[in-house]
Structures are given as C-alpha cells and as structure tokens.
Amino acid sequence: MxxxxxxxxxxxxxxxxxxxxxxxxxxxxxxxxxxxxxxxxxxxxxxxxxxxxxxxxxxxxxxxxxxxxxxxxxxxxxxxxxxxxxxxxxxxxxxxxxxxxxxxxxxxxxxxxxxxxxxxxxxxxxxxxxxxxxxxxxxxxxxxxxxxxxxxxxxxxxxxxxxxxxxxxxxxxxxxxxxxxxxxxISLLDRTARRGEALAAFGLDPQWPTVLVTGGSLGAQRINEAFRGAVASLRSAGVQVLHVTGAGKDFEVDETGSGAPYVVVPYADRMELAYAAADLVVARSGANTVCELTAVGLPAVYVPLPIGNGEQRLNARTVVAAGGGLLVEDADLTTTWVEESLVPLLRNASGLADMAAAAASVGExxxxxxxxxxxxxxxxxxx
Ligand SMILES: CC(=O)N[C@H]1[C@@H](OP(=O)(O)OP(=O)(O)OC[C@H]2O[C@@H](n3ccc(=O)[nH]c3=O)[C@H](O)[C@@H]2O)O[C@H](CO)[C@@H](O)[C@@H]1O
CATH class of the missing domain: 3.40.50.2000 (Glycogen Phosphorylase B;)
Structure with a gap:
C-alpha cells in the first residue's frame, strides 16, 4: 500500500x-x-x-x-x-x-x-x-x-x-x-478516529454493526429494491444500514418498533463520513468507489453494473482476487440474498477484519x- x-x-x-x-x-x-x-x-x-x-x-x-x-x-x-x-x-x-x-x-x-x-x-x-x-x-x-x-x-x-x-x-x-x-x-481518512462523529452525523447507533449501501453517484435501482425489501429483517437482525439511494430514488422507512436503525439518504455530500460509519459496504464497482474503498480499507460486496462496456466487473477484479471484496452478480442481488448471505457476513467479525486488511493491501x-x-x-x- x-x-x-x-x-x-x-x-x-x-x-x-x-x-x-x-x-x-x-x-x-x-x-x-x-x-x-x-x-x-x-x-x-x-x-x-x-x-x-x-x-x-x-x-x-x-x-x-x-x-x-x-x-x-x-x-x-x-x-x-x-x-x-x-x-x-x-x-x-x-x-x-x-x-x-x-x-x-x-x-x-x-x-x-x-x-x-x-x-x-x-x-x-x-x-x-x-x-x-x-x-x-x-x-x-x-x-x-x-x-x-x-x-x-x-x-x-x-x-x-x-x-x-x-x-x-x-x-x-x-x-x-x-x-x-x-x-x-477520503485518501487521508482515519476511519477509527472519525467513526463516532460519522455515526452521529447520520443518526446511527454505535451498538450495531453498520452496512453502507451505495449504487454509485446515480444510485442503482436493483440494489435499492433488494434492500428495500429487507428493511424489516435487517432491523430485527440487529444490522444497521446507511442506504445512499441516488438523488430522487430515496424512500420512506417504517421505523416503528424496536430494532437497528435503517437510514436512507439520497446523496452523501460527505462520502468520507459514510465510509467512516461503515463496517461493510455493498456497492456498484464504479472505478472511484473501488479505489476509495481500498484506500480506506473497507471490505465490500461488489455488484457490477451488468450494462455499459463491462468495465465494472474488471474494476473489482484486483480487490476481489486479493480477498478484499466479494463479487455478486446483479441478478443474484435479491432481498433473499441480503437476508441469507449478508447478515452472516456481517456477524463474522474476524472474517471482516481479514477482508479489510486485504482491501487495504491493494489501496493506493x-x-x-x-x-x-x-x-x-x-x-x-x-x-
Ligand atoms: C452508470 C455509470 O455510468 N457508471 C460509471 C460511473 O459511475 P459512478 O458515477 O457511480 O462512479 P464511481 O463509482 O466511479 O464514483 C462515484 C463517486 O461519487 C461519490 N459519491 C457517490 C455517492 C454519494 O452519495 N456521494 C458521493 O460523493 C463517490 O465518493 C465516488 O467518488 O463512473 C465510473 C467511473 O468512470 C464508472 O466506473 C461507472 O461504470
């Protein structure tokens, strides 16, 4: 690095x-x-x-x-x-x-x-x-x-x-x-030092593990829908979510009852705070997103955009090969995947730490x- x-x-x-x-x-x-x-x-x-x-x-x-x-x-x-x-x-x-x-x-x-x-x-x-x-x-x-x-x-x-x-x-x-x-x-971000401030900025609670969900600067419909369907189960599983949907793609969340917070924002002007709040990220593999997440050492689930000229799959190749991220096909990113695969991933603290170190090892x-x-x-x- x-x-x-x-x-x-x-x-x-x-x-x-x-x-x-x-x-x-x-x-x-x-x-x-x-x-x-x-x-x-x-x-x-x-x-x-x-x-x-x-x-x-x-x-x-x-x-x-x-x-x-x-x-x-x-x-x-x-x-x-x-x-x-x-x-x-x-x-x-x-x-x-x-x-x-x-x-x-x-x-x-x-x-x-x-x-x-x-x-x-x-x-x-x-x-x-x-x-x-x-x-x-x-x-x-x-x-x-x-x-x-x-x-x-x-x-x-x-x-x-x-x-x-x-x-x-x-x-x-x-x-x-x-x-x-x-x-x-972002390149000089100290995630640990800024975590408390970052969680407070988004109204999140330090007692829960945090997933940042982002579909890149314009948002990703499929990722948004998969997570929208999993709001209740994530809350009751004790997984807190910061979901950056893309402008005009945000939605209301039913926050009644107990459970971890699920916070929706259309766009994060201070993306460094979103990174400082997160333990794991689910994201499109736009080139900046990949480079930012490796630079700050965040483990991620990359869901490449299936259209365009195929650049997003290649963007994530190095970090995934290094063990700093997982690749999930767009078609496989469903509410069921979120409920059945994401929650166990987040509960495995040592696995996440290994992924974080691997991500950081390829960051520039x-x-x-x-x-x-x-x-x-x-x-x-x-x-
Ligand atoms: C659909 C599309 O055309 N996607 C392309 C676009 O993605 P996109 O515009 O999503 O680009 P990237 O993932 O590369 O970068 C997103 C950038 O926006 C910032 N950000 C994002 C969300 C937010 O709420 N706040 C914020 O500040 C991130 O910190 C990052 O710097 O450009 C990338 C770089 O050429 C390409 O790899 C993508 O294939």
Missing part, C-alpha cells in the same frame, strides 16, 4: 521537477461523479502545489458537475451535451452539428481561461475538449478511471501528451499508471500527486 503523500513530499516533487508552474488548466469531465470526483481531486492537488493556479472545469449544465464543481469553489464552463447514439437515429444525423458546437464551446473556454493544458477524464464532455485542444495545439493529458477505457479517452489518447490510467492492465498504449486521484478527505492513495506531475510536465513542455 502506498503511504499518503504529505505536504512536504508534494513540494519536493514540484521542486524536483523545477517546472511545476501550470498557470492555467482546463479540466474536462462530467455527467456522473465518476468523472467529477477525480477532476476535483486533481484540482485540489494543483491548487495545493500552486495556490494561484487558474482552474476551470468544463462540464454540462445537466450533470452532477453543475452542483459539485461550484460547491468546491471552482469555476465551471459548460458545453452542450453531445449524446453518442448507439444506433442510426435522427440524433446521429444531427451529431456533426452538435459536436461542432460543443468543440466551439470548449475552444471558447480555452480562450477565456488561458489554459496551457487540457486534462480530460473521459465521457461526453471530454471529446470536444480533446478536439478543441488539438486544434489549438495545446497539450492534452488523459485520465482513464476504468479498467476498460471509454470511447472518448481512446480518441484522446491518440494525440495526448500523457495518458494516465488507474489500473495497470487498462489497454491504452503508452499509459502511465497513476492510480485514481482521490479527494483528500497518491493518484492526485502522480497525475499532477504529468500535468506539470505537459505544461512545461508545451505543445
């Missing part, structure tokens, strides 16, 4: 490079928090290294970035969303026009921010940023979160100055393994510093 980088080591790194002055950078990523979390972690790291660096995020007005980026104190410029249709449709015929408008909006953001480097995190916001940067001769750095790269990053990687990947076996040629940039409230915590090194290098060398 990599030790968290201290402030001192960050400064040493910058000094060693002698080229850390980035000046102004455009960070492109949005849609889900899966792209926004690493963007914010990199922004924080660049700002720690260079307090007057100008940071501009490029996103859409519809994605989670519209709330999360300004909430963390960064400027957001928007591009129109360019959905990539999967089959011939009127939207496909309109694509060249909408892509052209998005590239122009990204180009305008480069001009107004004076960006010297464009960093993209994939997804539909990244494509116009990569194309605008190439047109302007501005160096591009690509960060791929997932074990299987998405389309935008495959395109960006063809002309990027640096390509960074989270997982060593991600097939992007010439990539540097930086790991995932994690927000410091300096992805923000390693990616910031590549951004500095790209800025110093220019186009």
């Amino acid at each position: 990599t030790a968290p980088a201290s402030e001192g080591s960050a400064q040493e790194r910058s000094a060693q490079q002698g080229s850390a002055h980035v000046g102004s950078v455009l960070l492109a990523g949005g849609g889900t928090a899966g792209h926004v979390s690493p963007l914010l972690a990199l922004a924080d790291c660049l700002r720690r290294r260079e307090p007057d660096v100008r940071i501009t995020a490029l996103g859409t007005s519809e994605g989670l970035e519209a709330r999360l980026v300004p909430a963390r104190g960064y400027d957001l410029e928007v591009v129109p969303k360019v959905p990539m249709p999967r089959r011939p449709s009127p939207a496909l015929l309109r694509l060249p026009g909408s892509l052209r408008r998005a590239v122009q909006a990204a180009d305008d953001a480069i001009t107004s921010s004076g960006a010297r480097v464009v960093v993209g995190f994939g997804g539909y916001v990244a494509t116009p940023a990569y194309l605008a940067a190439r047109r302007r001769g501005i160096p591009v750095v690509v960060h791929e979160q997932n074990a299987r790269p998405g389309l935008a990053n495959k395109v960006g990687a063809r002309f990027a100055r640096h390509v960074a990947v989270t997982f060593p076996d991600t097939p992007l040629r010439g990539a540097t393994v930086t790991g995932m940039p994690l927000r410091r409230e 915590r300096d992805g923000d510093e390693l990616l910031a090194d590549l951004v500095s290098d790209a800025a110093s060398r220019g186009a």
Whole structure:
C-alpha cells in the first residue's frame, strides 16, 4: 500500500521537477461523479502545489458537475451535451452539428481561461475538449478511471501528451499508471478516529454493526429494491444500514418498533463520513468507489453494473482476487440474498477484519500527486 503523500513530499516533487508552474488548466469531465470526483481531486492537488493556479472545469449544465464543481469553489464552463447514439437515429444525423458546437464551446473556454493544458477524464464532455485542444495545439493529458477505457479517452489518447490510467492492465498504449486521484478527505481518512462523529452525523447507533449501501453517484435501482425489501429483517437482525439511494430514488422507512436503525439518504455530500460509519459496504464497482474503498480499507460486496462496456466487473477484479471484496452478480442481488448471505457476513467479525486488511493491501492513495506531475510536465513542455 502506498503511504499518503504529505505536504512536504508534494513540494519536493514540484521542486524536483523545477517546472511545476501550470498557470492555467482546463479540466474536462462530467455527467456522473465518476468523472467529477477525480477532476476535483486533481484540482485540489494543483491548487495545493500552486495556490494561484487558474482552474476551470468544463462540464454540462445537466450533470452532477453543475452542483459539485461550484460547491468546491471552482469555476465551471459548460458545453452542450453531445449524446453518442448507439444506433442510426435522427440524433446521429444531427451529431456533426452538435459536436461542432460543443468543440466551439470548449475552444471558447480555452480562450477565456488561458489554459496551457487540457486534462480530460473521459465521457461526453471530454471529446470536444480533446478536439478543441488539438486544434489549438495545446497539450492534452488523459485520465482513464476504468479498467476498460471509454470511447472518448481512446480518441484522446491518440494525440495526448500523457495518458494516465488507474489500473495497470487498462489497454491504452503508452499509459502511465497513476492510480485514481482521490479527494483528500477520503485518501487521508482515519476511519477509527472519525467513526463516532460519522455515526452521529447520520443518526446511527454505535451498538450495531453498520452496512453502507451505495449504487454509485446515480444510485442503482436493483440494489435499492433488494434492500428495500429487507428493511424489516435487517432491523430485527440487529444490522444497521446507511442506504445512499441516488438523488430522487430515496424512500420512506417504517421505523416503528424496536430494532437497528435503517437510514436512507439520497446523496452523501460527505462520502468520507459514510465510509467512516461503515463496517461493510455493498456497492456498484464504479472505478472511484473501488479505489476509495481500498484506500480506506473497507471490505465490500461488489455488484457490477451488468450494462455499459463491462468495465465494472474488471474494476473489482484486483480487490476481489486479493480477498478484499466479494463479487455478486446483479441478478443474484435479491432481498433473499441480503437476508441469507449478508447478515452472516456481517456477524463474522474476524472474517471482516481479514477482508479489510486485504482491501487495504491493494489501496493506493497518491493518484492526485502522480497525475499532477504529468500535468506539470505537459505544461512545461508545451505543445
Ligand atoms: C452508470 C455509470 O455510468 N457508471 C460509471 C460511473 O459511475 P459512478 O458515477 O457511480 O462512479 P464511481 O463509482 O466511479 O464514483 C462515484 C463517486 O461519487 C461519490 N459519491 C457517490 C455517492 C454519494 O452519495 N456521494 C458521493 O460523493 C463517490 O465518493 C465516488 O467518488 O463512473 C465510473 C467511473 O468512470 C464508472 O466506473 C461507472 O461504470
């Protein structure tokens, strides 16, 4: 496991490079928090290294970035969303026009921010940023979160100055393994020290073991339904639950009678507190979720999203092989599974401790510093 980088080591790194002055950078990523979390972690790291660096995020007005980026104190410029249709449709015929408008909006953001480097995190916001940067001769750095790269990053990687990947076996040629940039409230989290505060913040009770349930930044219908059906049995089994459902997917719980608390929240703005409260996590294996849980040493049951390009199964592969997590198929994640398999898992304290240690053994915590090194290098060398 990599030790968290201290402030001192960050400064040493910058000094060693002698080229850390980035000046102004455009960070492109949005849609889900899966792209926004690493963007914010990199922004924080660049700002720690260079307090007057100008940071501009490029996103859409519809994605989670519209709330999360300004909430963390960064400027957001928007591009129109360019959905990539999967089959011939009127939207496909309109694509060249909408892509052209998005590239122009990204180009305008480069001009107004004076960006010297464009960093993209994939997804539909990244494509116009990569194309605008190439047109302007501005160096591009690509960060791929997932074990299987998405389309935008495959395109960006063809002309990027640096390509960074989270997982060593991600097939992007010439990539540097930086790991995932994690927000410091997570990478430096001391779960034991923060547990009491975290339980109190969610109205949970220290006497019960705690399961955190999360379907990622948008929530997962199937996970939500499986747990919703098990509320009464979990409460009476003495298992307390913090269930983060995704915005607009929360539900009411009947808290009458005795039993452990079952707390439902639509979104956790302070995910580090949710992690500090938990003994075990049931989650989708989005790349950030996997990297955060291993960084903080939390055992987890991973339920990969069965659609998309299959990246979630691969994201969880290393931690599951190490013994830090279990893989459960989406179709098998039922109320019966929760009642019959999850409860015994939680009652096995020594088994959980072994899983926690195994999860921590594959956790990495300096992805923000390693990616910031590549951004500095790209800025110093220019186009
Ligand atoms: C459906 C979909 O498109 N999923 C993708 C999306 O997932 P998703 O957006 O769910 O991404 P991840 O699991 O990678 O990350 C979720 C992020 O949101 C944060 N968080 C989540 C819930 C919450 O209440 N509060 C909070 O802060 C987590 O701390 C984490 O930083 O991006 C990931 C990274 O590209 C991909 O691996 C997923 O396949």
